[in-house]
Amino acid sequence: MAQAGTNQSALARDIGVDRSTVSQLVSGSGARLPNGQVVAECARALGVSADWLLGLSDRPESAARIVANAFRITEAPRALVDQQIFDWHLEADGYKIRYVPPALPDMLKTREVLDWEYTPHLGRTAEQAINASEERLEWMRDSASDYEISLPMFELASFAGGTGYYAGLPRDLRQAQLARLQRLAAQLYPRMRICLFDARRLYSAPLTIFGPLQAVIYLGSNYLAFRDTERVRAITRHFDHLVREAAVPARALGDHIETLLQEM
Incomplete structure (x- = not known):
């Protein structure tokens, strides 16, 4: 009643019972539980779930709201700095x-690689976005969060070879990028750990898991965001499996990048 900004008299009028009935419910002095209609009407009037009123759930939201909050589809713009993700x-x-990540993490890229990748799509706004991306890296350095990143091995191999998505990216930019990635991985370890999994054995869609709060799957033009505990746990187990089965664990990433650089 306090959350809804109401009182016993007003609630009694809303649900069509005597004030004494509400008073008994609040005081717990009634000999019997209220009938289903009274519970349902109280839940409707107060904007909460009947299960929560009866002590059967720790979530006060209505069932419809719980479902709505548990799963959302949000827009994922083609941009370096996505305010929703931040x-x-x-x-x-x-x-x-x-x-x-869907590719190399933007916040770990050099300005030259970001410019090559985004200027054709963002035009003159790319410079502003690149500056903002660097600010996000600095924010990550000071954040209280640990970051664990899992990439498919072919992503770095394709980058080093300038094939697939990275076709046309000059070799000197690719070399500088790999050296930067190697340097940042060493500087930020163990707060940031990057491992590589073998996509011939394992597969993962691009996703981000925000602690126990939320798991987000990236579709390209949209994010699928899950907040219910069971789905977040299931997606977390999937990610942890990628880490356990990593072909290149975080401690070995520097040596792996060094091998790619030498091959280049």
Whole structure:
């Protein structure tokens, strides 16, 4: 009643019972539980779930609202700095962030690679976005969160070879990028750990897990965001399996990148 800004008299009028009935419910002095209609009407009037009123759930939201909050589809713009993703990072500050990026993580890229990748799509706004991306890296350095990143091995191999998505990216930019990735991985370890999994054995869609709060799967033009505990746990187990089965664990990433550089 306090949350809804109401009182016993007003609630009694809303649900069509005597004030004494509400008083008994609040005081716990009634000999019997209220009937189903009274419970349902109380839940409707107060904007909560009947299960919560009866002590059967620790979630006060209605069932419809729980379902709505448990799963959302949000827009994923083609941009270096996605405000929605950053807001989710701020919300989860202090929790472990698990990340399977769709490509090399933007915040770990050199300005030259970002410019090559985004200027054709963003035009003159790319410079502003690149500056903001660097600010996000600095924010990550000071964040209370640990970051665990899992990439498929072929992503770095394709980058080093300038094939697939990275076709046309000059070799000197690729070499500088790999050296930067190697340097940042060493500097930020163990707060940031990057491992590589073998996509011939394992598969993962791009996703981010914000501690126990939320898991987000990236579709390209949209995010699928899950907040219910069971789905978050299931996606977390999937990510942890990628780490356990990593072909290149975080401690060996530097040596792996060094091998790629020598082959280049």
